Amino acid sequence: MVTGPVVEMLARNAKFATTYQSPPGLVQMATALRASGKGVVVISCSDPRLNPYEVLGIDASLKATMIRNAGGRVFDAIRTLAVLQTIGNPATIVVIHHTDCGMTHFYDDDVKKALFKLSPEEKVAIEDMKFGEIKEGIENSIREDVAILKASPLIKKSTQIIGIAYDIMTGVLTEVVGSKSEL
Numbered sequence: 001m002v003t004g005p006v007v008e009m010l011a012r013n014a015k016f017a018t019t020y021q022s023p024p025g026l027v028q029m030a031t032a033l034r035a036s037g038k039g040v041v042v043i044s045c046s047d048p049r050l051n052p053y054e055v056l057g058i059d060a061s062l063k064a065t066m067i068r069n070a071g072g073r074v075f076d077a078i079r080t081l082a083v084l085q086t087i088g089n090p091a092t093i094v095v096i097h098h099t100d101c102g103m104t105h106f107y108d109d110d111v112k113k114a115l116f117k118l119s120p121e122e123k124v125a126i127e128d129m130k131f132g133e134i135k136e137g138i139e140n141s142i143r144e145d146v147a148i149l150k151a152s153p154l155i156k157k158s159t160q161i162i163g164i165a166y167d168i169m170t171g172v173l174t175e176v177v178g179s180k181s182e183l
């Protein structure tokens, strides 16, 4: 049985569905997206204070889709990027990391310690995992992630890759790696 905040969410959905308008089917949408050559994938953090739709003013007129994970780290996003590339052929990937990110406060060792307690029998496997800590500031992690995407054999070389820092206290975006700037 559903309890807690999900009860409220389901109630809100019931209201939402009463005025819902069906979107185009997948094949129709993907065909239009590929023809437009304007698809954008935004990779950003799961932090609820960063709503990329609001921060970037994204609506249906901007052909953007989202990947969100802890820190907005790209090693965690390659599978999804490969799929999105196949479906919608996005022209641009934007990597956004933000100030005061959880990954700048909690490091891989903290996550590993918690996982050791949870699953001591998995200690060896957990030791080898990485969780996307950001120790040298977000400008560095952005440059690192843009470099990973540019070097990835799974990402089309024609894709424009942009790295942007988001100041969560002011709402201001600052380009760190642009389409023309060097790494």
Ligand SMILES: [Zn+2]
Residues within 6 Å of the ligand: 045, 046, 047, 070, 071, 072, 098, 100, 101, 102, 103
């Ligand atoms: Zn974050």
